[in-house]
Structures are given as structure tokens and as C-alpha cells.
Amino acid sequence: MSAASDTRTVVVEREVPHPPEKVWRAIAQPHLLEEWLMKNDFEPSIGHRFRLQTSWGFIDCQVLSIEPNETLSYSWAAMGVESVVTWSLAPTEKGTRLRMEHSGFKPDQRQALTGATAGWQRFFAALEELLARTQ
């Protein structure tokens, strides 16, 4: 199976009335990142491994590329699924166009499901969380 045709991407893009420098701080400073994303040990340097703490476990990440005030990309591994998150900031008249691209999901997640028992426990914990949210 070829990787390109087997992956999917989520894109969220918004224009915010704040300058790129300020938006950058919100996505690249650990204590600010924690306020809207998750508890973390992020550091803005290439190759830095960090973890995002969720209620069901950790998301393992590694900084892949960084260009202050412009782009930031990191790997994102959760429940056996490998993906990449890329942030892009572009200045606009009113502020910043902020774009987040999360790519690498495979439509058929057999790998994630046939993994270790630990993976299963996380899977069901996440499932319970999903249930709690959908009820």
C-alpha cells in the first residue's frame, strides 16, 4: 500500500486578530501551550522529544522543524498511530492567518488495533472518553 493514498489530513485554518509573534508564543511556550492544548514538556528546538499529557496517557512528540513566528512541525504518536502536526503563521492586515495541518492518519488502523495489550487498554480508555463526550 502506498503511503500517500493511504493517509488523511485534517486542516484547521483561522484568522485571528493578533500579531504572529503573539500567536507564536501561544503555540511555542510550554506554559501557554498547556492552557489551550495539554500539559507538556515542549521546547522549541529541532529534535526535542516531548510528551503531551492526556487523561488516558501520553502523546509522544518530537520537533521536526521550527521557524520562529512562521512554522512549527512535530510528530504526534498516540495509540499506535503516527502522524505529523504542522503549524503555519502568516501575517495579515488584521492579524495572523493560523493554519494547522494534522496528517498521516490511515483509514484502516489495523496496526493500531492489533498492537500490544497496553495499546488496547489505551484504546478502550479513549473509547470511554469518546462515549462520555457523545452521551
Place this chain on the structure above:
Amino acid sequence: MTTAQDALFRGLADPTRRGIFERLCREGAQTVGALTDGVGISQPAVSKHLKVLKRAGLVSDRREGRQTHYAAELRALSPLIDWTSEMAAFWDARFDRLEDLLNRMDQ
């Protein structure tokens, strides 16, 4: 919650059934006899659980001579693990929080 999801959750609600389903995922197709070894319950009980799993679409069966082999149907789980719609909703909500934070940073 859709009917399909409802059947899935019902199928996986019981820990013994989850255990059986997990084993079929990990170890591949098996007979009732093989599944009974190691779950600590009787063969009729295992058969009953398999029936529920089959009704939920989580398990398929295939006859081979006198034996019936049961296999996990992972595709049945896809309504629960549609990553793209899950993650799109996740990021959308996080963007709201990010905007909130940005507004607070002004003050």
C-alpha cells in the same frame, strides 16, 4: 449515538467479550474450543459471547469441516475510530481555547 455504534458498544460492554475479541485480534481466527482454553469459562458461555459479538458485526464465522473458526472483524470498529472526524473536532475545540487564550493575553 447511531444504531451501529450502539450495537458495537453493547458488544464490547462485557469484559469477557472484550477479552475474546482482543484475543481474536491478536492471535487470529480460532475455534470455540481454542478460545475456551484460557478464558476460564465454559464452552457454551464462550459460544454465547461469540453470538453477541457476531450480531454486533465484530466477529465472523467460517465453517471448516466439523469446526467453526471465528475471526475478528476490525472493520466493524471503524465508526468508532474515524480519526479524521475525531481529530477535526478535537482541533476545532482547541482552536477555540487558543483564541480564548490570545484574547486573555491582551489584558
